[in-house]
Amino acid sequence: MxxxxxxxxxxxxxxxxxxxxxxxxxxxxxxxxxxxxxxxxxxxxxxxxxxxxxxxxxxxxxxxxxxxxxxxxxxxDESVLKEIHNNLSSEYIAEMIQKLRNIGMSDKEIIEAVTGCLRKEK
Known part of the structure; x- marks a missing residue:
């Protein structure tokens, strides 16, 4: 790696x-x-x-x-592993939201963009 x-x-x-x-x-x-x-x-x-x-x-x-x-x-300890997983996902989502807000996107636009990307992934 x-x-x-x-x-x-x-x-x-x-x-x-x-x-x-x-x-x-x-x-x-x-x-x-x-x-x-x-x-x-x-x-x-x-x-x-x-x-x-x-x-x-x-x-x-x-x-x-x-x-x-x-x-x-x-x-x-699954609770520790779950907490780490949740903390990482929250951190990544917060970073993404901040970057999208920095380019002027509203919360609604962010939700639509993320939803659209998830649909394309399927």
Whole structure:
């Protein structure tokens, strides 16, 4: 998987975001073992300490848990996973709405545009 880091945001935060998305998307299933710090660092092309910092934060947020001798695993707590999914979708929708308002669209126009796009997707 590609890691595309952007300037102006700490890399460990971008790793947190990417792993959160992968967990929400179910690339990593509940209870599944995550790749090791070293594996993620090699894949992302970053220092292992940066990955360690990101994974520690994901553990603090309750998305992953550590088993002392076995590694890190995705939480099996469906309420945590649902909350993350809901938070991400709310964030993306809010960003989209703001961008559409920035180009002068009304709420009604936004609803019509989104509805039209969803119909085309079917």
């Amino acid at each position: 590609n890691w595309n880091f952007v300037d102006g945001m700490p890399i460990y935060l971008q790793i947190i975001d990417e792993l959160t998305i992968r967990i929400a998307r179910r690339d990593y299933l509940p209870g599944e073992k995550l790749p090791s710090v070293r594996e993620v660092a090699i894949e992302a092309g970053v220092n292992p300490n940066t990955v360690q910092r990101a994974l520690t934060e994901l553990e603090r947020r309750g998305l992953v848990r550590t088993e002392r001798t076995s590694g890190r695993f995705v939480t099996e």
